[in-house]
Amino acid sequence: MTIPADPRRFLYHPDGLDPDSARRHTAEALGRCDDGELYLQYTASESFGFDDGRLKTADFHTEAGFGLRGVTGETTAFAHANELSEAAIRRAAETMSVLDPARGARPAPPRRTNATLYTDSDPLSLMPFARKVALCQEIDAAARARDPRVVQVSVSLAASWSVIDILRPDGFAAHDVRPLVRLNVQIVAERDGRRETGYFGIGGRHLYELLFEPATWNRAVDEALAQALVNLDSVAAPAGEMTVVLGPGWPGVLLHEAIGHGLEGDFNRKGTSAFSGRIGERVAAPGVTVVDDGSLGERRGSLSIDDEGTPTQCNVLIEDGLLKGYIHDRLNARLMGAEPTGNGRRESFAHAPMPRMTNTFMLGGKDDPGEILERAGNGIYAKSFGGGQVDITSGKFVFSCTEAYRIENGRLGAPIKGATLIGDGPTVLTRVAAIGNDMALDEGVGICGKGGQSVPAGVGQPTLLIEGLTVGGTAA
Secondary structure, eight states, X not given: OOOOSSGGGGTOOTTSOOHHHHHHHHHHXXXXXXXXXXXXXXXXXXXXXXXXXXXXXXEEEEEEEEEEEEEETTEEEEEEESOXXXXXXXXXXXXXXXXXXXXXXXXXXXXXXXXXXXXXXXXXXXXXXXXXXXXXXXXXXXXXXXXXXXXXEEEEEEEEEEEEEEEOTTSOEEEEEEXXXXXXXXXXXXXXXXXXXXXXXXXXXXXXXXXXXXXXXXXXXXXXXXXXXXXXXOEEOOOEEEEEEEOSSTTHHHHIIIIIGGGBHHHHHTTOSTTTTOTTSBOSOTTOOEEEESOSTTOTTOOSBOTTSOBOOEEEEEETTEEOOOBOOHHHHHHHTOOOOSOEEOSSTTSOOEEOOSEEEEOOOSBOHHHHHHHHOSEEEEEEEEEEEEOTTTOEEEEEEEXXXXXXXXXXXEEEESOEEEEEHHHHHHTEEEEBXXXXXXXXXXXXXXXXXXXXXXXXXXXEEEEEEEEEOOOO
């Protein structure tokens, strides 16, 4: 497949839908609404699963369709179909009749932007199939050659390429082409009958080339192997309330889940967030600044425009410990008297948009990471997290550590296994006692779930010292 001069050829066909009819049907269907849009999407995606020296799965599929949404007041009507045709849009438009006519002035359309945060090129077609399989084989062989304790290697490679058009009844139109790639390496190491797993993933909104560079995939092998070998030496985790040091980068997923969701506009409009009605109040320790920035180039959570056509931007949520704002889609911004922040996101054309994070992270401070460890004295150091559970209303969370260590007399001690961090986001923010100067974003593997929808997202933070966090352990 070659890259077409205009990627929108996948949305508009001579024997199907054309741009003029799409605009006309949008205006007719949504002319009586406060707000809304026709969202057209074509997506091609592929994935490869390589396990124990063999290609176990290879998948390629395409999908195209539209979502038609009308909004009046607080009421939303939404219809979708996996068919791009005038007839399908006319059928979907019948759903809009359940809405009352708009009574007030319609909100302004999104502002225009020429920003392009990633390439338009299709990563799926620019790399031959055989080369993708060969990379998986190369990684498998390299991992096994690294250490005789390696007993299992799993490699997955995935990419998608999405073309979207957003049409509004006021004549506004926006277009975007979104690439996304990802490489995962998982290694199982065994010693004396004990098996432990290590994992590393990397990706972003760019082409495959970066993942195919030897320096990149060799680092993935090294990181996954190092984690597996560290876990072979791990001892049972202690339990109780103690000082916790969180490493930079991926541990920001705790910030994303325990705090970020509570700053999304819909929860605050409904008063169900621990941060509702607290703009201007101190919600975190001095020095804590948290932003959501979807305008970073080629990051996994970045978008040139959100799924309503609003350009993304850097939104300061917490500044020096004070709550400054929430993240909004158009509906919640209008109802709360705020401006859209470029955070209206949807999983696909079959889903309505809602306020969602993009890349959410805490800015760095002035403390040296080594000195933070010394200040911690005794406690645990959490380098990487796995799964977790969060109650958005209260911010209460439970996160499991996939790589963690004891801190003994200000130094890293033995690795530990089975540690979980237990607490609530608002309280954790107030117990931040030191902020490192080593802020880092994650490697580009985050997936955010909300309301049954999943979207790619980014996280990040510097090294953090948190006092008095509950640790669930396995030590007797």
